[in-house]
Amino acid sequence: MNKKMAKSDRSLTVPANPQLLLWVEDASLGETLSALLKTQFSLVVLEGFSELELELELAKNSAGSPPILLLCRGPVEHVCQSVLQGSDPKVTLAQWEAQMRAILAVHRHNRDRVQILDGGMIGRDPAAFLHHYGLAATKEFVERLSATAPEDPVLSALAQTSLLLDVRTRSLVGEFNAASVAFSEGKTQSISSASILSACVQRQHDLQGLELLHNQQRSMYGQLESLYTEKLQAEQHLDRYQERFRDLEGENSALKDEIERIMGSRAFRLMLPLWRLLSILGRGR
Numbered sequence: 001m002n003k004k005m006a007k008s009d010r011s012l013t014v015p016a017n018p019q020l021l022l023w024v025e026d027a028s029l030g031e032t033l034s035a036l037l038k039t040q041f042s043l044v045v046l047e048g049f050s051e052l053e054l055e056l057e058l059a060k061n062s063a064g065s066p067p068i069l070l071l072c073r074g075p076v077e078h079v080c081q082s083v084l085q086g087s088d089p090k091v092t093l094a095q096w097e098a099q100m101r102a103i104l105a106v107h108r109h110n111r112d113r114v115q116i117l118d119g120g121m122i123g124r125d126p127a128a129f130l131h132h133y134g135l136a137a138t139k140e141f142v143e144r145l146s147a148t149a150p151e152d153p154v155l156s157a158l159a160q161t162s163l164l165l166d167v168r169t170r171s172l173v174g175e176f177n178a179a180s181v182a183f184s185e186g187k188t189q190s191i192s193s194a195s196i197l198s199a200c201v202q203r204q205h206d207l208q209g210l211e212l213l214h215n216q217q218r219s220m221y222g223q224l225e226s227l228y229t230e231k232l233q234a235e236q237h238l239d240r241y242q243e244r245f246r247d248l249e250g251e252n253s254a255l256k257d258e259i260e261r262i263m264g265s266r267a268f269r270l271m272l273p274l275w276r277l278l279s280i281l282g283r284g285r
Contacts, residue, residue: 018042019066023052025073025099029119032144033071036137049102056110067113072103072180074120075173079159089162093169100172107179118180128183178210 020041024030030045037043044066046052052068059065073081075096082092107114122129126145130137137145163169262268 019044021046021055021066021068022071023049023068024071025103025119029073029123029145030071032141033122036135036141040135049099052106056106056113059113065113067115068110070103070107070114070116071119072100072116072176074118075100075163075169075176076156076159077120077123079162080155083155083159093162093166097169097172100176104172104175104179116176116180118176121180121183125183132181132183 018041020037021044022030022034022037023046024034034043034045046055046068052070055068078096079089079092082089103116107116117129122145126137126142129135129145130142163173
């Protein structure tokens with residue numbers, strides 16, 4: 001009887017709909033995703049980045065805080081949308097960079113609670129996102145999620161190229177891709193603090209391995225750069241030697257021409273018998 005009562009008491013402590021916090025950067029995708037999550041979670045949408053920071057600050061000393069999803073517009077989608085809206089690309093990239101640094105800093109310091117969702121990835125493959133978290137959705141919801149993905153492949157390629165040209169944005173794109181949840185059709189992951197922590201630990205290991213590869217790559221680049229510098233120096237020395245050789249050849253040719261001119265002159269022919277006689281007399285002494 002006591003065991004049954006204990007089991008009943010424990011079941012009462014588990015909420016029917018677990019609480020979940022959501023911060024949204026992409027309003028169009030956030031509206032659809034919020035409506036979907038509300039069907040299975042007790043969802044609280046955080047209004048603005050300041051409210052997100054306040055929530056994290058208040059939860060520092062409290063245990064069992066609900067997980068937070070950060071729904072971010074993907075880098076490529078961000079640039080594409082700004083171009084379509086006619087915004088200045090430089091201003092857009094500067095704003096995106098500042099926002100992305102703040103988002104990644106929040107994730108870095110709250111890995112056990114915060115997950116980053118790439119809105120572009122959700123839009124490109126909503127089925128994988130739904131399967132990854134075990135969410136059920138109607139065809140209408142799937143179509144609404146898909147509608148947020150950019151449709152112009154040329155514009156997407158140009159946006160990706162512009163992001164990779166700059167060292168700072170390229171670094172942020174790489175960190176964002178590494179920090180974002182990778183959806184997979186083969187696995188279903190529940191949205192919980194434990195699953196977030198496990199995923200973050202694995203991602204941290206992957207990042208450490210990636211950093212090791214980057215260090216090795218930088219070392220190889222350094223060696224290649226040193227070898228290339230030595231090659232350029234050797235080529236410069238060779239060019240100088242070749243130029244000096246050409247100068248000497250020119251001087252030699254000029255001396256030969258001068259000798260031939262002197263030997264072919266009338267004065268040389270007149271003086272040649274006298275020089276030969278003087279030479280014979282000199283040997284006779």
